[in-house]
Amino acid sequence: MSGAPEAFLYRNRRYRVEDAHQREEKVALTNLLATTQAFLDRPHGHVIGDQRVGSTDRGLIAVRDPASASVVAHVPAGGAGEIDSAVRAARDALQGPWGKMTPAQREHALLRVALKLEQHAEELAQLEAINQGKNIVAARAIDVGFSMDRRCVSPSFVWSQSCLRAS
Known part of the structure; x- marks a missing residue:
């Protein structure tokens, strides 16, 4: 190696x-640990800034275990709106608390x-x-x-x- x-x-x-x-x-x-299974079973969304953003109208994406091809969870498909919001939140954090640390x-x-x-x-x-x-x-x-x-x-x-x- x-x-x-x-x-x-x-x-x-x-x-x-x-x-x-x-x-x-x-x-x-x-x-799986019960907490791991609970995480996989719950609905997921995007986390932008300090907010959880639910599913968009773009639908859901199946998350598959590559070893077995089984679907283990679903996550919302993101789009330009979520990307723009995430970039704004990152800039706000840099100009806000994180940047002042x-x-x-x-x-x-x-x-x-x-x-x-x-x-x-x-x-x-x-x-x-x-x-x-x-x-x-x-x-x-x-x-x-x-x-x-x-x-x-x-x-x-x-x-x-x-x-x-x-x-």
């Missing part, structure tokens, strides 16, 4: 990349997101495994594991951890 890691850590457990690829552990729809405040906000990801790691891993048709080991370690890795969010976290190890 050129440039690819030979192993990775997830929740203090070491996984070999070969293990994740050789063991084709699929998330059976019968083995100091780097330390932004870091704190991103760390709170990382903690939320950690709290819901298994649900997110199951959803990603279904969404991408991949095995759960890879979804846990790579998709979710790297997303909640605080070293990616916080330069001062890396610095503080390296100082603690050095002392």
